[in-house]
Amino acid sequence: MNAGATSHSLAAWVRTVALAAAAAACCLSTLAQDAVRAATPRWSAPAGLVVLGQQVLFGMSDGQSGYELWSADIQGTAATRVMDINPGPLGSYPSGLAKLGETVLFTANDGSHGLELWRTDGTPAGTHLVKDINAGPDNSTPNGFTLFRGKLFFVADDGTHGFELWSTAGDEASTTLVADLQPGPAGSTPRQLTVVGDKLYFIASDEQHGNELWVSDGTAAGTHLVRDIAPGNADARIESLTALGKELFFVADDGRHGQELWKTDGSRGGTRMVSDIRNGQAGSHPRYLTAMNGALYFAADDGRNGTELWTSDGIRRGTVLLKDLLPGAGHGLPSFITAVDKTLFFSATDGVHGAELWRSDGTAAGTVMVADLVPGPGSSAPSKLVAYQGRLLFAALDETHGFELWQSDGSAGGTTLLADLQPGTKGSFPHLFTPALNAMFFAADGSDGNTSLWALDKDGVRQLLR
Numbered sequence: 220m221n222a223g224a225t226s227h228s229l230a231a232w233v234r235t236v237a238l239a240a241a242a243a244a245c246c247l248s249t250l251a252q253d254a255v256r257a258a259t260p261r262w263s264a265p266a267g268l269v270v271l272g273q274q275v276l277f278g279m280s281d282g283q284s285g286y287e288l289w290s291a292d293i294q295g296t297a298a299t300r301v302m303d304i305n306p307g308p309l310g311s312y313p314s315g316l317a318k319l320g321e322t323v324l325f326t327a328n329d330g331s332h333g334l335e336l337w338r339t340d341g342t343p344a345g346t347h348l349v350k351d352i353n354a355g356p357d358n359s360t361p362n363g364f365t366l367f368r369g370k371l372f373f374v375a376d377d378g379t380h381g382f383e384l385w386s387t388a389g390d391e392a393s394t395t396l397v398a399d400l401q402p403g404p405a406g407s408t409p410r411q412l413t414v415v416g417d418k419l420y421f422i423a424s425d426e427q428h429g430n431e432l433w434v435s436d437g438t439a440a441g442t443h444l445v446r447d448i449a450p451g452n453a454d455a456r457i458e459s460l461t462a463l464g465k466e467l468f469f470v471a472d473d474g475r476h477g478q479e480l481w482k483t484d485g486s487r488g489g490t491r492m493v494s495d496i497r498n499g500q501a502g503s504h505p506r507y508l509t510a511m512n513g514a515l516y517f518a519a520d521d522g523r524n525g526t527e528l529w530t531s532d533g534i535r536r537g538t539v540l541l542k543d544l545l546p547g548a549g550h551g552l553p554s555f556i557t558a559v560d561k562t563l564f565f566s567a568t569d570g571v572h573g574a575e576l577w578r579s580d581g582t583a584a585g586t587v588m589v590a591d592l593v594p595g596p597g598s599s600a601p602s603k604l605v606a607y608q609g610r611l612l613f614a615a616l617d618e619t620h621g622f623e624l625w626q627s628d629g630s631a632g633g634t635t636l637l638a639d640l641q642p643g644t645k646g647s648f649p650h651l652f653t654p655a656l657n658a659m660f661f662a663a664d665g666s667d668g669n670t671s672l673w674a675l676d677k678d679g680v681r682q683l684l685r
Contacts, residue, residue: 264670265289265662265684268653269316269323274341275653275660275683276301276323277672278313285310288327290341291672291683293658298672298684301339302346305330313337317364319371319389324349326361333358336375338389349387350394353378361385365412367419368437372397374409381406384421386437397435398442401425409433413460415467418485420445422457430454432469434485445483446490449474461508463515466533468493470505477502480517482533493531494538497522505529507565511558514581516541518553525550528567530581541579542586545570553577557604557611562629564589564611566601573598576615578629589627590634592617601625605652607659607675612637614649621646624663624680638680640673641666649673 263280270276273293280286284303287310291298304311304327311327312334319338322345327337332351336359339346352359352375359375360382366372369388376382380399383406387394400407400423407423414420419437424430428444429452435442448471449455456472463482471481476492477500483490496503496519503519504526510516515533520526524543528551531538544551544567552574556565563579572591575598579586592599592615599615600622606612611627620636621644627634640647640663647663654660658676660683665671671684 265672266651267314267316267325268651268660268662268672269318270653270655270660271318271323271341272321275655275672275674276316276339276341278316280310284308286312288313288325288339288346293655293660293674301341302343304328304337304346315362315364315373317366317371319366319387322389324364324371324387324389328358331356334360336361336373336387336394349389350391352376352385352394363410363412365414365419367412367414368417370437372412372419372435372437374412376406379404382408384409384423384435384442397437398439400433400442411458411460413462413467415462415485416465418467420460420467420483420485422460426452428452430457432457432471432483432490445485446487448472448481448490459505459508461510461515463510463533464513468508468510468515468531468533470508472502475500478504480505480515480519480531480538493533494535496529496538507554507556509556509558509563511563512561512581516556516558516563516579516581518556520550523548526553527551528553528556528565528579528586541581542583544568544577544586555602555604555613557606559606559611559629560609564604564613564627564629566604568598571596574600576601576613576627576634578627589629590631592625592634603650603652605654605659607652607654612652612659612675616646620644622648624649624661624675637675640664640680640682641668 265277265279268277274290279289288301290301313325313327316325322338322340324338328334336349338349361373361375363374364371370386372386375385381404384397409421409423412421419435423433428447432445434445458470461468466482468482472478476495480493505517505519508517515531519529528541530541551567553565553567567577568574573596576589578589601613601615603614615625616622624637626637649661649663651662658674
């Protein structure tokens with residue numbers, strides 16, 4: 220299924236779920252509704268966290284009404300619903316929250332206009348529909364919000380052009396179609412919007428070129444195909460758009476080399492494969508592309524050493540295997556690669572210790588396992604890695620606590636359990652890490668087993684929803 224079909228299927232799925240839920244609500248007796256409410260958690264898991272001034276905005280259901288836009292003061296006062304956009308059991312399902320100046324834009328459904336573009340300043344009076352892009356009850360399903368040149372660029376379907384590139388300054392007049400790359404209702408379905416300097420890159424598809432790399436300066440005239448990497452309407456299988464300096468690195472398949480590492484400066488002549496890491500059509504499948512200290516780090520399989528840690532300075536001879544973590548043809552599987560200042564953290568296995576936390580300073584000698592949190596062949600399976608105030612925060616499993624919140628300074632002694640948010644072996648599964656100036660917000664299960672909103676700051680970890 221192509222990306223356009225996937226997006227249309229998503230919209231159809233949303234409509235189907237909404238209709239089914241409405242029908243179910245109508246058929247429930249009062250007694251049955253009371254029973255459902257009694258069995259429902261007090262709130263659903265918060266999602267889409269965005270910090271706006273002294274507030275954290277997010278989507279949530281309190282278990283009594285539908286999924287709506289909520290706010291919590293960053294000092295830890297009780298959460299309040301910003302606005303009941305779609306009164307009743309269904310809710311408006313706010314999603315894609317993205318900050319633009321002193322406001323947050325998002326997608327929501329008020330029950331009359333479908334999934335459309337909304338904005339809020341965190342108050343009921345300042346929360347309203349920006350534009351009914353697909354007029355009437357049908358969805359335009361805005362998504363992929365990306366800040367570029369003082370506006371938010373996004374993808375939406377106005378019902379005429381299919382999913383195409385749009386932009387907004389936060390008001391109805393400025394919310395316009397940037398370019399119709401695939402004329403007609405099919406749309407080009409732009410995705411993975413990525414800013415590099417004064418350029419906005421994205422993947423899109425038209426009938427002539429298939430899925431390829433495009434670039435925009437924010438205008439229709441300045442939006443064009445970078446290069447037809449897989450000639451004709453073949454799929455170049457482009458992924459992992461990553462900025463490094465003034466260039467964009469990405470993964471692509473030109474039809475001869477398989478998925479390999481490419482880069483571009485935005486011009487056709489400046490778009491080329493960096494290195495054919497695995498000769499032939501199989502490709503090395505670079506993953507987890509991460510920029511650090513002027514170099515790119517990623518996982519790739521050269522066909523001899525398995526999937527291991529590689530680095531590149533953007534030229535062929537500077538693209539090398541950094542370290543064979545699991546020597547031989549086995550796979551070390553470096554994953555969730557994350558830069559914290561000048562240290563690279565990731566999860567990997569050496570075949571002896573299971574999936575554990577590793578670090579690298581960009582040299583083979585400086586690429587070592589940080590700590591064996593589950594001794595022996597068992598795995599602590601580090602994930603959700605994120606930088607915070609010069610240290611690493613991550614979720615990991617040990618034999619006592621389940622998946623909980625950990626921190627690391629890159630040393631074994633400095634890798635410690637930060638908080639056991641749900642005591643015992645069940646684990647709290649921290650996720651949705653969202654940084655603010657002096658705090659890190661995230662979602663995790665509490666002692667009652669309900670997923671809640673939490674904050675980490677100089678005073679420690681505190682629960683914002685109770």
